[in-house]
Amino acid sequence: MAAPTSFSYTVTSSGFEHAPFDDVPTEIMGSIFGRLPSLSQDEANRVVIGEIFGRLDAQAALPGMRDIAKDWCPDLILREPCEFASLAVARHRGIAHATVAIGVRAMTDAVTDIVAAPLRELDELMEIPHGSCHIAMRTAPIFSTVPQLLDGPPSSPSPVRYRDQPANATGHLPLAWGNQKHPLVYVSLGSVAGSLASFKDIYRSILAALADQPIRVLLTTGHGLNPADLGAVPANTKVEQWWPQADVMPHAAAVVGHGGFGTTMCSLAAGVPQIVLPMFSLDQGLNAERVVAIGAGLSLEPNGEAMRALPNAVRSLLTDTSYKNAAAAAANEIAQLLPAEQIVPLLESLAALHQETATATDETP
Template structure:
């Protein structure tokens, strides 16, 4: 089986797809990853073959992002979905992805939900395609509302009948790392674009050992609180203060704090409290076995890692819709608490962390969800289902 995976240039978008791509390759299938040229390093570090496609011009991207400052968070997120993913990214990538599909003739396309050029190329070629979720199902239900017009434009670019891509995006099978309880907790859209979809749930294999920390600091007997705001916040000037304010908020608690700033930018923090240590990066698989709680922005990777490890969470969404949906799902499941208000709300962090550490219900519920995730099949065990979907797809 020839498997073409397609992703936008984001670690959070590529992560779930990478798990399935590696499982397909391990099963003996041919795998290629279509991704922006700028994302070649991430694909190659995963041990996968990268096939580049074009990206929008920096000027076009700057024009969109410069306009966001005048918008509410909700409006800005809708604009990014429509203008960046729906129009700029998709239309820039489509010619290259179309050529890839025609030249290589994959049996199936596994796609990041935000990578829409591969959706159009697969539909135009009559090839089976599968969405690999990057968040709870409610995110793409929300996203399709904003993609109605961009997908209609992409229909025209791809020579498809009006409405083809919206219908295809709404009805394609979904492979997801999200447990059913989390999708239910995140709620469901009643919009016209929503549809009943075949959903395959799986889990990533995690090599868990005794854990490992970057040296010693603070009281070694105190509970370890892991703090991360993902790979993007450190590169955004208006969010850098969240690191300092979070450390200040937690400085008086009887805990040890390990904060990672991410790879997107150098974040120099002065006056780090004695109970805290700051690293640009530390493997989450090494941290989770030793942590008592996790503080994050609600990014998909960290949220799922904490749930898989059975750790209670404090989530403070910072900028994107998926973060808000993940935060509300964690709270609704009883696996943690949400802090509303963005970076300005970090003074509430101390009370929230104290609560999830003190109230056993959070740890109990987190462990229950971890057991549900552990009961899901590994990625290697769902590769055959990809093949069955491919076999039942309509012939070209």
């Protein structure tokens, strides 16, 4: 698995061999992320998708990705929609490639428009015809864990849909806290927000907003934020840097998340309604829109007004059964999708077909 050097533990702890490439220098990335709170949502989306993913990440990764492809000679490259160096390398070397979705289809469509200029730069750097990367991105086969219900109207190319492993039905929780008779509300803002100073206050705001509610709160901060930095924690709350979401979901009555793909999909797969606080990335807002559209939750802007509305929003999820029913409908559709292991033969066929086509083209006079 090719990934930035900083992802070494994440990759190897998942059982894969890590093929590293360069990260963008921390000082450059920190400076750009620090600008986001002062930007409009649309401007922030364009910075994150276009400048960070499309240009900085891709160009930092490109030399290492070229070497990895040369050393491994892959038959097929699987890439996520916001990683572009491997797309350029696949086009340059004539390698079959496919996209593994990490969001709803609307996100992939929006990303394709935003990164048009950075993709032209990759074409130039790889000395391939202008427009190559953009065309490849729009026409690549797509594999997605997103159910049709959440994705919205059918589109082309139509994704091959599959499902991850179901949530652990007997997942374990931290040692007991709060009133065990009260419903559990799981709060996660992902792995990035806690490491950014401009977003740290939202954790304290959420804790304060839910402190006097008849619920138990499990809040995870991510490794970028030490729970001790939050100060005193309400009696109904347990704070951890990390806890397996699959272990939490069987016990959760509601989720408060940032609209990240992992939390959003894990909640839906378990049939748990959610409140989404989209913070700084395009996919978070689009995921929030789709969750609301199918009736599986609510969306609030992460500001002071939202914090005042949060207790009532949580009560709505816990008392209005329509949210639970809609989340359960999504969970049922997800459960009917192909298990992940049945995707492997399709990937093999995709690689073989590409090789056959390339061979036939080479032999054509």
